[in-house]
Amino acid sequence: MSALAEPEAIEAALAEPAARRDRPLLEAVGLTKHFGSFTALDHVSIALNAGEFHALLGENGAGKSTLVKCMLGYYHPDEGGVILDGREQPIASPRDARRLGIGMVYQHFTLVPSMTVLENLVMSRADVPGYIDWRAERRSLEAFLQTMPLKVPLDTKVDRLSSGERQKTEILKQLYLGSRVLVLDEPTSVLTPDEAREVLGFLRSLASESGMAVLLITHKFAEVTAFCDRVTVLRKGAKVGEGRVAALSTAEMAEMMIGERELAAVPERVARSEPGEPVLQVEKLVSGDAGTRGSVQIDRLEVRPGEIVGIAGISGNGQTRLVELISGQARPDGGEIRVKGKAYDASRAAAQAMKVRCLPEEPLRNACVGKMSVAENLAFRSFDRDADGKRRRLVDKGSMRREAERLIAAYSVKTQSPSARIETLSGGNVQRAVLARELSGETDLLVAANPCFGLDFGAVADIRAQILAARNRGAAVLLVSEDLDEVVALSDRIAVMFEGRIVFECQGGEKADTREIGAHMAGHSAAASAGGPH
Numbered sequence: 407m408s409a410l411a412e413p414e415a416i417e418a419a420l421a422e423p424a425a426r427r428d429r430p431l432l433e434a435v436g437l438t439k440h441f442g443s444f445t446a447l448d449h450v451s452i453a454l455n456a457g458e459f460h461a462l463l464g465e466n467g468a469g470k471s472t473l474v475k476c477m478l479g480y481y482h483p484d485e486g487g488v489i490l491d492g493r494e495q496p497i498a499s500p501r502d503a504r505r506l507g508i509g510m511v512y513q514h515f516t517l518v519p520s521m522t523v524l525e526n527l528v529m530s531r532a533d534v535p536g537y538i539d540w541r542a543e544r545r546s547l548e549a550f551l552q553t554m555p556l557k558v559p560l561d562t563k564v565d566r567l568s569s570g571e572r573q574k575t576e577i578l579k580q581l582y583l584g585s586r587v588l589v590l591d592e593p594t595s596v597l598t599p600d601e602a603r604e605v606l607g608f609l610r611s612l613a614s615e616s617g618m619a620v621l622l623i624t625h626k627f628a629e630v631t632a633f634c635d636r637v638t639v640l641r642k643g644a645k646v647g648e649g650r651v652a653a654l655s656t657a658e659m660a661e662m663m664i665g666e667r668e669l670a671a672v673p674e675r676v677a678r679s680e681p682g683e684p685v686l687q688v689e690k691l692v693s694g695d696a697g698t699r700g701s702v703q704i705d706r707l708e709v710r711p712g713e714i715v716g717i718a719g720i721s722g723n724g725q726t727r728l729v730e731l732i733s734g735q736a737r738p739d740g741g742e743i744r745v746k747g748k749a750y751d752a753s754r755a756a757a758q759a760m761k762v763r764c765l766p767e768e769p770l771r772n773a774c775v776g777k778m779s780v781a782e783n784l785a786f787r788s789f790d791r792d793a794d795g796k797r798r799r800l801v802d803k804g805s806m807r808r809e810a811e812r813l814i815a816a817y818s819v820k821t822q823s824p825s826a827r828i829e830t831l832s833g834g835n836v837q838r839a840v841l842a843r844e845l846s847g848e849t850d851l852l853v854a855a856n857p858c859f860g861l862d863f864g865a866v867a868d869i870r871a872q873i874l875a876a877r878n879r880g881a882a883v884l885l886v887s888e889d890l891d892e893v894v895a896l897s898d899r900i901a902v903m904f905e906g907r908i909v910f911e912c913q914g915g916e917k918a919d920t921r922e923i924g925a926h927m928a929g930h931s932a933a934a935s936a937g938g939p940h
């Protein structure tokens with residue numbers, strides 16, 4: 407199928423006759439992929455039936471992305487192939503996949519922020535004419551959107567859309583381009599629970615009503631059991647299970663994923679005797695113009711030793727900028743950040759002296775050098791220090807490697823070797839590696855942004871245990887997370903950010919009222935008047 411914009415053609419593509427259901431629309435057969443001597447995918451087959459919502463489960467590094475990249479032409483498998491509509495199809499490039507109607511929605515958005523939804527959709531086509539008749543394009547798109555239960559504002563610039571609207575636009579883009587097979591990589595990780603339900607519900611009915619095949623990569627069992635028809639499970643590059651979701655329990659799926667391994671026990675929360683002097687103090691911090699997306703206007707925020715302060719908020723409400731300001735990736739327009747009472751400029755020397763550690767969002771981009779090895783990345787904090795913390799002139803490669811081996815084992819980082827480039831690790835394993843670096847050594851202040859983003863459930867248990875352990879050892883922890891359950895579970899205190907300000911504070915744990923927090927996250931003033939910032 408070619409890239410198309412005509413609504414009739416799109417409807418026709420989506421309207422698969424019922425008789426064609428329940429037979430494979432797309433089959434990947436015996437896909438094998440080696441990276442050097444490492445086998446990332448070992449004779450994996452998967453069949454996606456027409457009309458089916460299919461889940462792909464597996465731990466971080468199990469091979470999920472490699473599998474779909476082979477199906478979409480990003481990687482050329484060493485063995486195996488793809489059959490579409492019963493016919494073997496060579497897919498040499500993503501362009502081939504797109505031409506055949508196989509589309510992908512990525513975890514990170516691919517839309518151009520400064521263009522409107524209409525412009526993004528039109529420009530995404532492979533056959534954009536030299537002269538664009540925008541009125542005709544608009545009519546065509548409006549007619550297309552009429553047939554869709556998901557609505558997006560055509561004339562709004564993408565950078566003004568909420569994460570949920572962006573995600574919906576990404577999905578609609580794929581449908582607009584005529585995809586019959588849709589692969590989604592953790593599409594709900596940036597959505598609120600309500601948005602996630604809306605998007606997954608839409609995908610479910612899209613599959614069953616139109617005959618499309620939808621493949622969902624996810625780490626959330628609740629999504630699989632509530633929305634998906636069948637599931638395929640990968641472990642260490644091999645397929646270890648598949649079946650109808652209705653016939654499988656969560657425990658069975660979990661066991662397929664990790665085998666008999668025990669999960670990390672979450673440590674008890676050690677009670678603090680005295681609150682202690684604040685480790686982190688943020689005062690009158692300003693970045694960007696008030697009211698603009700991502701700006702920050704915080705009057706006061708403090709985190710004390712042995713305390714986790716969780717920042718809850720829907721993405722785009724200034725949390726990312728706050729972390730950038732504290733970690734030195736952005737400079738404030740006004741206000742002050744103090745650590746242990748002293749002005750803090752986030753330089754490497756200051757971070758070292760004040761024992762500040764940081765896990766930013768998108769760690770591969772913000773906390774790693776992709777082309778450097780895992781061992782080198784793990785040593786960023788320590789390569790110029792000896793065991794006693796004294797400065798050393800020469801890098802000791804032997805001890806760097808030994809320390810890397812220790813951290814790789816302690817944090818179960820899956821890598822071919824300590825000398826592999828860190829960019830070759832799966833997303834979840836980059837996350838683990840950066841956490842291993844940031845949590846090793848003494849930490850007085852830990853700033854963690856979405857620390858469990860994209861991690862499998864075993865890794866989530868590990869990482870949460872590590873963060874709580876750091877808190878129990880006396881570290882002050884600022885936890886910024888879009889996952890409200892995580893904020894509630896880990897935090898001693900919760901602060902809600904909305905439009906750059908802290909609009910509400912409350913206790914974490916069991917005492918937290920998630921409805922009230924949710925209302926403040928959405929900026930509902932009725933709820934705000936009940937609590938208000940303290």
Ligand SMILES: Nc1ncnc2c1ncn2[C@@H]1O[C@H](COP(=O)(O)OP(=O)(O)OP(=O)(O)O)[C@@H](O)[C@H]1O
Nearest residue numbers: 441446466467468469470471472830831832833834
């Ligand atoms: N370009 C590459 N070069 C070398 N190794 C790679 C490359 N791409 C992936 N790998 C390795 O293949 C394995 C599977 O990675 P993949 O990204 O498919 O895992 P995943 O199941 O998608 O994990 P996650 O849930 O963390 O995204 C990992 O061990 C990874 O290090």
